[in-house]
Amino acid sequence: MSYINKPKVAHPSLPTNSLGLTRRQYEGSMSTLCAGCGHDSVTAAIVEACWGLSMQPEQLVKLSGIGCSSKTTAYFVSGAHGFNSVHGRMPSIASGANAANRGLTYVGVSGDGDSLSIGIGQLVHVIRRNLNMLYLIENNGVYGLTKGQFSASADIGTKAKRGETNSSPPIDPVLLALTLGATFVARSFSGDKAQLVPLIQAGMRHNGFALIDVLSPCVTFNDHEGSTKSYGFTREHYHAAVEADFVPRAEEIAVDYPAGESIPVSLHDGSRVVLRKLDPSYDPTDRSAAYNYIENKLKQNEYVTGLIHIDEADNTEFHNLNHTAKVPLNSIPFEKLSPGSAALDKLMGRYR
Amino acid sequence: MPSLIAEANRVNDFVVKFANVNGTGSASANSLIMKAIFRMGVPVTGKNYFPSNIQGLPTWYEIRVTRDGYAARASHVDIMVAMNAETYSKDVRELRSGGYLIYDSTWPRSALLQRGDITVIPVPLAKLVNENFDGVRNRILLKNIAYAGVLAALLDVDLDVISGLLSESYGKKPKLLDSNTRALRLGYDYVKEQLTSPLPLRVEHMEKTRGHIMMDGNTAAGLGCVYAGATVGAWYPITPSTSLMDAFKGFCERYRVDPETGERNFAILQAEDELAAVGMVLGASWNGARAFTPTSGPGISLMNEFIGLAYYAEVPCVIFDVQRVGPSTGMPTRTQQGDIMICAYASHGDTRHVLLFPANPEECFYMAAQAFDIAERLQTPVFVLSDLDIGMNDWMCPDLKWDDAYKPDRGKVLSKQDLDGMEKFYRYLDRDDDAIPYRTLPGMSAKGAYFTRGSGHNQYGGYTEDSAEYQVVLDRLKRKFANAPKYLPKPVLIGKGNNAVGIVSIGSCDGAIREALDVLRLSKIEVDYLRVKAFPFNIDVEAFLKAHSTIFVVEQNRDAQLKSLLTLETAVEKSKLFSILSYSGLPISAQPIVDEIRAKLAEAPRLTAVPR
Numbered sequence: 001m002s003y004i005n006k007p008k009v010a011h012p013s014l015p016t017n018s019l020g021l022t023r024r025q026y027e028g029s030m031s032t033l034c035a036g037c038g039h040d041s042v043t044a045a046i047v048e049a050c051w052g053l054s055m056q057p058e059q060l061v062k063l064s065g066i067g068c069s070s071k072t073t074a075y076f077v078s079g080a081h082g083f084n085s086v087h088g089r090m091p092s093i094a095s096g097a098n099a100a101n102r103g104l105t106y107v108g109v110s111g112d113g114d115s116l117s118i119g120i121g122q123l124v125h126v127i128r129r130n131l132n133m134l135y136l137i138e139n140n141g142v143y144g145l146t147k148g149q150f151s152a153s154a155d156i157g158t159k160a161k162r163g164e165t166n167s168s169p170p171i172d173p174v175l176l177a178l179t180l181g182a183t184f185v186a187r188s189f190s191g192d193k194a195q196l197v198p199l200i201q202a203g204m205r206h207n208g209f210a211l212i213d214v215l216s217p218c219v220t221f222n223d224h225e226g227s228t229k230s231y232g233f234t235r236e237h238y239h240a241a242v243e244a245d246f247v248p249r250a251e252e253i254a255v256d257y258p259a260g261e262s263i264p265v266s267l268h269d270g271s272r273v274v275l276r277k278l279d280p281s282y283d284p285t286d287r288s289a290a291y292n293y294i295e296n297k298l299k300q301n302e303y304v305t306g307l308i309h310i311d312e313a314d315n316t317e318f319h320n321l322n323h324t325a326k327v328p329l330n331s332i333p334f335e336k337l338s339p340g341s342a343a344l345d346k347l348m349g350r351y352r
Numbered sequence: 353m354p355s356l357i358a359e360a361n362r363v364n365d366f367v368v369k370f371a372n373v374n375g376t377g378s379a380s381a382n383s384l385i386m387k388a389i390f391r392m393g394v395p396v397t398g399k400n401y402f403p404s405n406i407q408g409l410p411t412w413y414e415i416r417v418t419r420d421g422y423a424a425r426a427s428h429v430d431i432m433v434a435m436n437a438e439t440y441s442k443d444v445r446e447l448r449s450g451g452y453l454i455y456d457s458t459w460p461r462s463a464l465l466q467r468g469d470i471t472v473i474p475v476p477l478a479k480l481v482n483e484n485f486d487g488v489r490n491r492i493l494l495k496n497i498a499y500a501g502v503l504a505a506l507l508d509v510d511l512d513v514i515s516g517l518l519s520e521s522y523g524k525k526p527k528l529l530d531s532n533t534r535a536l537r538l539g540y541d542y543v544k545e546q547l548t549s550p551l552p553l554r555v556e557h558m559e560k561t562r563g564h565i566m567m568d569g570n571t572a573a574g575l576g577c578v579y580a581g582a583t584v585g586a587w588y589p590i591t592p593s594t595s596l597m598d599a600f601k602g603f604c605e606r607y608r609v610d611p612e613t614g615e616r617n618f619a620i621l622q623a624e625d626e627l628a629a630v631g632m633v634l635g636a637s638w639n640g641a642r643a644f645t646p647t648s649g650p651g652i653s654l655m656n657e658f659i660g661l662a663y664y665a666e667v668p669c670v671i672f673d674v675q676r677v678g679p680s681t682g683m684p685t686r687t688q689q690g691d692i693m694i695c696a697y698a699s700h701g702d703t704r705h706v707l708l709f710p711a712n713p714e715e716c717f718y719m720a721a722q723a724f725d726i727a728e729r730l731q732t733p734v735f736v737l738s739d740l741d742i743g744m745n746d747w748m749c750p751d752l753k754w755d756d757a758y759k760p761d762r763g764k765v766l767s768k769q770d771l772d773g774m775e776k777f778y779r780y781l782d783r784d785d786d787a788i789p790y791r792t793l794p795g796m797s798a799k800g801a802y803f804t805r806g807s808g809h810n811q812y813g814g815y816t817e818d819s820a821e822y823q824v825v826l827d828r829l830k831r832k833f834a835n836a837p838k839y840l841p842k843p844v845l846i847g848k849g850n851n852a853v854g855i856v857s858i859g860s861c862d863g864a865i866r867e868a869l870d871v872l873r874l875s876k877i878e879v880d881y882l883r884v885k886a887f888p889f890n891i892d893v894e895a896f897l898k899a900h901s902t903i904f905v906v907e908q909n910r911d912a913q914l915k916s917l918l919t920l921e922t923a924v925e926k927s928k929l930f931s932i933l934s935y936s937g938l939p940i941s942a943q944p945i946v947d948e949i950r951a952k953l954a955e956a957p958r959l960t961a962v963p964r
Contacts, residue, residue, distance in 0.1 A: 057798045061639075074815070079798030083638060084805040085631065086657050092586075092628035096635025096643060097794070099584045099619040104795045122631075125624040325615045329583040330640035330793070332617050334760055337581040339607040341754040344579070348751045351565035352391065 018054040026051045028075040033068060038190035038216030038231075039138045043075045045193050046107070046136075049200035050077055053248065061097060061106045065090040065119055068145055069111030069138035069216075088119025091126035094133050095318075101328035102319050105204050106133035112153040113143050116171045120152075123173075127180040127209050130316045134203040134210045137173050138190070140218040141229035148221035159226030172298065173213045174308060178291045183311040184210035185290075187303060189238050190217070191231065198246035198273070199307060205246075206310070207268035208317045215303060228301070239297065241282045242306040247272040265312050275307055284309055364394045364419035366430040366553040368503065371443040372496075373436050375407030380521075381496035382413040383746070385503055388513045390566055390748065393558040395421040397863075398566075398746045399939060404591065404684045410439045417555060420870075423712065423747060423863030427941040430553055431506075433499055437461075444470075452551060454502060456495075473547065475502050480538045485531065494535035501539025508550035510557070511540065563751050569742035570646070572713035572752065573672055574599025576720025577644055578607060581760055582670075584643035586621040586632035588651065591684045592740040593674035596646035626651035630658045630671065637668040638804065640765070640793040642724045644670040649678045649691050652698065659733050660699025661806040663829070666780070666789065668727035668763070672720075672736045674743040677937045686937030687740035689859060692913035695735045696887055702826065704833050706734045706840065707887040711862035712742060714749040715885075719841070721758075726839050728763035730832060731791060739908070741860045741939040764790045771799045779804075779813035780825055787832035833888060840886035843893055847880035853953070854900035855881040856893070858914055860939065861906045867942035872949060879904075879949065884914075889921055897924040904949055910935045 014022040026047045031040050050060060057079025064070035066087035073082045085093045090108050098106055115123045115137050126135070141154040150158075153173070154166040177185045184206040188196040196214065203210035215234050217223050223230045228237075249270035263275040263285070275284055283289050290309045297304045318324075325332065368385070372378035379400075386398045397416045403409035416426045428448045434440050434455045447453060449469040455461065457474030481495045504514055514536060522529035543549050574596050577585065587597045601620055608617040623629035629645045636643035647655070652673055662669045677683035678690045695707055708723055710716045719736055727734040764784075771777060771792065779802040780789045789811075792800030802813045810821035811828070846869065847854075857865055865881055872879055882896045897903060897918065905915040912931040919926050932948045934940040 058795055058801060061794045074803050079801050081792075081794035081801050082803040082805075083635070084803065084807070085634075086661055086806060089627060089631045089658065092623065092631025093635035093638070095621060095623075095628070096584060096586060096632035096637070096641075097639040098635075099586075099621060099632065100636040100639035100641030100643065101795060121624055122628055125628065129621075319619070322619050323614055323616050324619050325610070325617050328795075329617065329619060332583065334581045337583065337608070337617060338579050338754075338758075341756050343607065344752055344754045347575075348565055351567045352561075 017051050019056065021051065021054075023047060023051045025079070026057065026077050028078045031075045032071065034220045036219040037068070038140065038214075038218070039069055039072050040075070041190040041193065042109075042136065042138055042196070042214050042216055043072050045190075045196040045200055046076045048193070048197045049204070052197065053201055053204065055105065059104055061104050063090050063094045063097070063106060063108040065110055065114040067111040067114045067143075068218075069109055070114055072138070073109050088114050088117070089122055090114070090119070091122040091131070091135075095126060095129060095131055098131055098133060098318070099324075100330045102132070102324060103328045106131075107204065108133055108135045110135065110137050112137060112139045112141060112151040112173075116152040116173060120171070124176070124180060127177055127182050127211070129318050130183070130208045130314075131318050132208055134200065134206075134212070136200075137211070137213045138216040139173065139213055139229070140216050140222055141227070142218050142222040144218050144221055155228040158228040159224070161221050161224055173211065174294055175291065175298075177211045178287055178294070178309060181287075182211055182309070183208045183314040184307075185309040186210070186212045186244075186307045187215070187305045188212060189215045189234055189305060191235065192238075192305070195240065195243060195305065198244050201246040202244055202267065202273040202307065205267045205269055205271050206312070208314060234303070237301055238303045238305050240306045241277070241279045241293070241304045242284050242308070243276045243278060244307040245274045245276065247274060265310055267312060273307065273310070275310070278306070285311065287311070362430075362553045363556050364417055364558060366417050367426045367428060368415045368417070368431040368433065368507075369429040369443075369446070370413045370433045371436045371439050372411050372413065373438075374403055374405050374409045374411040376496065377493040378411070378435065378496045379413070381500040382415070384497070384500050384514060384517055385509065386415045386746070387517055387566065388504070388509050389415070389417055389555055390561050391513045391517070392510055392555055393561050394419060394555055395560050395748050396566075397423055397425070397748065399425050399741070400745055401938065402685050410436050419558060419560070421560060421748070422867045422942075424867055425864070425939045425941045427943040431551075433503065435499065452506075452553070454499070454506070473506070475499070475539065475542060477502070477539070480542060481535065484534065484538060490531070494531060497532050497535040498539035501536040501541075502543050504536070505540045505543035505549045506547075506551050506554075508554040508556070561748065564748050565751055566746045566748055567713045568595070568744055568746050569710065569713040569716040569738050570596035570674065570744060571599040572717040572749075573646070573720045573736065573738065573743075575603055575752070576717040578603045579717075579754055580642060580721040580724045582642040582644055582724060583618050584621070584632070584636035584641045585618070586623050586629045586636070586643065586645050587647065588623050588626045588629045590626070590648045590651050592676055592744045593646040593648050593651075593672060595744065596672055596674065626654040627658065630655040630669070633669050633671070634658060634662055634667050637727070642670075642728070642760075644672065644724075646672040646674060648674050648676045648684075649694075650681065652691055652694055656699045659705070660701060660703050662733045663699065663703045663705065664701075664806055665804050666731040666791070667804070668724075668731055669733040670723045670727050670736070671733060672738060675737060675739040683937050685740070687860070687908065687939055688935060688937065689737070689739055689861075689908040690913070690935070691737065692858075692907075692909070692917060695737060696917055704888070706730065706732060706836055708734065708736045708841065709858040709885055710736060710738055710742060711859050711883065712749060713747045714752065716742060717752050722841065725761040729761050729839050730788065730836055731763060732832070737859065739860050745939075764788055766790050766792050766800060768797045771797045774799070777802070778811065780809065780811045780828075782811070782828050787828050787835055836888050837886070837890045840888075840890065842890050843885055843896070844883040845880065845892075845896070846883070847878065849880050849896075849899070851878045851880045852901045853877075853879045853949070854896060854903045855879055855906055856884060856896065856903055856914070856918065857881070857906040858884050861908060864940045864942045864945055865906055868945035868949070871942060871946050875950070877949065877953065887917065887921075889918075893918075894922050897922055897928070901928060902930065902952075903928050904930050904932050904945075904952075906932045906940070906945060908934045908940050
């Protein structure tokens with residue numbers, strides 16, 4: 001935690017992306033979260049992902065609700081507009097914003113309280129709406145800003161800092177999203193940047209709703225012995241079933257993948273993800289098989305990570321179903337929207 | 353209240369009420385009669401009193417034939433078409449003395465016909481229809497058209513006009529046109545052959561509806577949103593606002609779909625609830641689209657949190673509240689003006705909002721367009737407070753007109769060029785000293801990027817918990833609200849303005865008040881009337897309150913919400929204000945206004961003294 005603003009001066013030797021921008025230019029204001037917070041690692045991964053994609057900062061829209069996780073949208077890409085809305089209601093802001101301008105990249109950052117308790121209704125419906133956005137849940141099983149209450153993702157038997165044991169079953173956002181037919185579902189760990197960055201990049205480029213559940217430990221209220229969302233427990237129990245490599249458009253797939261273990265998937269903008277199966281029995285394109293696999297592993301206290309499910313052929317994205325104009329609605333000139341006096345005069349005949 | 357003005361001559365001046373069963377198709381027959389009279393050049397109003405039900409409960413429709421063009425509900429019934437056995441005895445009681453009762457005499461109900469002061473007109477409708485048509489559903493539907501034929505004969509409604517309307521409805525379905533025409537003739541011919549017609553209450557051709565339409569306020573508001581260039585509509589279905597979005601959708605499909613590609617220049621989001629609906633409006637407006645949501649009282653209650661965010665983060669937002677009877681679920685299909693206070697101060701903390709009060713469908717159209725200009729100019733939520741009576745009933749209105757020279761006021765939005773020319777952009781800085789800051793849209797320029805938040809922020813857009821910084825923004829918001837009236841429609845004054853007694857009112861009370869003024873004038877009571885069209889109040893409202901010694905505040909709720917708002921927001925002395933309240937769920941009529949003003953003035957004649 002620091003109150004000192006970092007100067008945005010870049011050393012000339014810092015690497016630049018194809019826009020000539022350094023990673024520093026994708027940073028935001030200083031984090032006010034606790035030192036060691038998993039969320040700051042997620043923020044760093046988002047910075048890396050945007051830099052790697054050579055995204056124009058203003059082409060990104062950052063959205064969030066309320067909570068520690070929701071504060072993080074201020075900590076990356078200061079050149080993008082951000083909307084920190086009300087608790088659990090970020091999906092509706094995202095839906096309206098996306099309806100108005102389909103041309104931008106929408107990234108929502110939420111937490112387990114924001115998404116799985118107060119906001120579960122909006123989460124469920126934004127998945128059903130198949131809104132084109134990346135939705136990150138920074139999942140730590142605990143309410144931080146109100147000092148340590150269990151959240152709806154807390155596992156049965158996990159212990160709170162003050163000693164009480166949780167007895168209510170958790171809501172797993174990955175299983176929830178699979179049930180609702182989400183076409184991009186992933187899980188990762190804030191401590192595994194190598195896995196998280198390509199997932200974020202692929203999620204941003206996926207045409208439709210992309211959910212990444214990021215296990216992101218709370219160092220202050222949920223990093224103790226007996227917690228199932230601590231750094232230690234997570235490191236021991238996360239288990240990558242399928243890794244994803246993100247390949248930007250116009251780049252060759254450089255690495256040789258063993259046949260049968262890798263699946264290249266083309267994204268709608270021409271970029272690709274190559275899925276590397278670490279467990280040969282796993283099929284990320286089969287939704288019900290993925291569901292069973294994840295559920296069985298959860299019963300064994302194993303969090304399966306990686307790109308759990310992807311269906312890039314799906315065409316139910318909101319604007320696609322709505323037949324919305326290809327150009328952003330907010331860019332259509334007024335003259336094309338207002339039918340004019342002659343049309344109105346003619347219309348009046350229907351009401352006599 | 354035509355009876356008070358000219359009892360003798362009842363041509364083009366009477367009320368017909370239809371008592372029906374919900375879901376039996378009576379609405380089309382009732383509107384057929386109303387529209388035929390309208391096309392004969394005679395002003396009409398139609399009020400639908402329907403249940404919160406899909407099928408089976410009682411429903412009424414009231415047509416007021418009003419040669420003087422009054423818009424309000426009459427408070428009496430001259431002719432009752434009693435088609436619902438369940439409400440029959442109540443319907444008979446409601447008839448005024450000297451009135452006419454039309455009933456289906458297929459099943460005689462002599463025991464109930466115990467009023468000697470009315471004329472009973474028996475017509476064996478079911479028998480006539482059953483003898484001529486097959487199929488249960490078909491017979492039910494056509495019985496309605498048969499009673500329309502009965503009325504046409506009794507009231508002397510032009511049969512050619514009705515035939516013309518039927519042809520327009522069923523022109524492409526010859527079988528339906530044929531059965532409807534035959535059913536109409538069944539009723540019509542029965543009257544002509546068996547009864548004396550027309551009645552003394554009858555219709556004659558006039559020339560008073562030329563240049564007018566019959567339209568409901570939700571249709572007009574939906575059309576206004578299309579003309580204003582709204583591209584995003586978000587909503588959760590709720591009576592009585594649903595038909596506003598239906599209308600918007602219908603007009604968009606007509607005017608906003610590319611005929612070649614099928615691409616749509618609009619997006620409608622049916623949200624999971626009203627919280628999400630208003631959130632979508634905020635998201636879309638923040639992102640530079642004109643966006644709106646139609647709702648009613650329960651929806652407003654749910655939207656409160658987001659409304660506070662829109663106020664504080666200064667996000668434009670247009671909300672149509674088609675008010676219905678509260679509290680709670682209340683009576684969803686009855687009308688009220690009960691959301692004035694909740695809308696004026698919606699959400700926690702110090703918040704206050706712009707309200708517009710349309711009085712009829714015509715104003716719904718114009719105010720819909722205006723609402724977007726105001727919301728974007730002031731960067732704040734704007735409520736258009738319609739009600740069920742305006743929203744769902746057909747009103748006679750002058751033809752809607754559109755000025756092609758109109759340019760939308762998109763408010764203080766910086767372009768990329770503006771930003772390029774600036775050293776630095778600060779979201780909440782009062783650069784022009786008009787209390788309205790500049791905003792930017794996402795996607796335009798990294799230089800214009802800012803972080804929108806409902807948490808404490810300073811004038812530079814940064815997070816703050818500093819008292820002074822917080823207050824700078826709060827105080828500017830207060831100034832912005834105080835300046836708002838110059839962007840809002842002014843109140844309408846009826847009367848010379850120098851009478852001692854005045855009326856202040858809003859919205860759909862207008863028709864009843866104008867009629868009451870005519871009646872009062874007959875007994876030499878002159879009253880000035882100020883119709884408030886917006887909140888925060890214009891300076892003219894303050895002046896009117898000051899200039900009148902006795903002021904009746906007419907509104908349709910129990911708790912005198914408009915009066916409360918006047919006492920809170922102006923310097924008026926409470927003792928000068930007298931409430932006239934109507935909260936039965938039915939649209940207000942002129943009668944209680946006349947009665948209460950007469951009674952009050954009789955009790956204290958000094959009230960009419962002109963203040964010095």
